[in-house]
Amino acid sequence: MIEGKYDVRATVIPADLSQPVTPQSLYDAALNAKLEIEILVNNAGFGLGGAFMETDLERETEMIQVNAVALTQLTKLFGRSMVKRRRGYIMNVASTAAFQPGPLMSVYYATKAYVLSFSEAVAEELRNTGVTVTALCPGATATDFAETAQITNTRLFTHLGVADAEAVAGYGYKAMMRGERIAVPRLRDRIMIQAERIAPRSLVTRLSRLAQENR
């Protein structure tokens, strides 16, 4: 599909990132195929809605593996090669969920807080190396995400407006090419994040819960 639309060669390597060995085998596969990875986009991720004491622990453990552990492994493996070449871009897909706790989706929000914190820290370590790390932080976006996470009826997805996936990806790409550390596509979300910094944490958490509740 991509090859038909653009003048590029695409190599697809299907892999399950919930398996701890996958990042290393992906890296080895890229090496064997002599692919020099200039841009790493850690986009794979999923969520799960529900009260923490009632949600499925196995699914949440898988989520931590995909959203946080695999992303960390891939950043290290491909990042090291980039630093050696003194050139590269890494984009880690976090979320606006990274900026506050998320009652009724607690593990997902925590994984995204990890992605944001981790990405900013590594970005600072890599200052002046020719390699940049960008944390893309979209708000609710029209993809399969809400369905997979079983949160299609939450206020977040029914009342607060859902962004277009292509617009979010385009925004993230441009921010990554500029080497920006944090990219929040929507102005509304940028304002909300600033407001949250001065609001009491308990109020922020309560409002976050309201967004995660069903309408």
Ligand SMILES: NC(=O)c1ccc[n+]([C@@H]2O[C@H](COP(=O)([O-])OP(=O)(O)OC[C@H]3O[C@@H](n4cnc5c(N)ncnc54)[C@H](OP(=O)(O)O)[C@@H]3O)[C@@H](O)[C@H]2O)c1
């Ligand atoms: N949509 C939103 O509202 C929203 C908001 C903020 C952040 N995000 C983040 O954006 C990223 C992309 O999600 P999306 O919105 O595009 O949702 P999506 O349509 O459900 O896509 C999720 C992607 O993650 C991949 N994935 C999930 N589990 C995987 C696994 N075990 N191994 C390998 N790949 C796996 C899926 O691959 P397959 O298609 O092969 O299953 C798919 O490409 C995620 O990190 C998500 O947390 C989404």
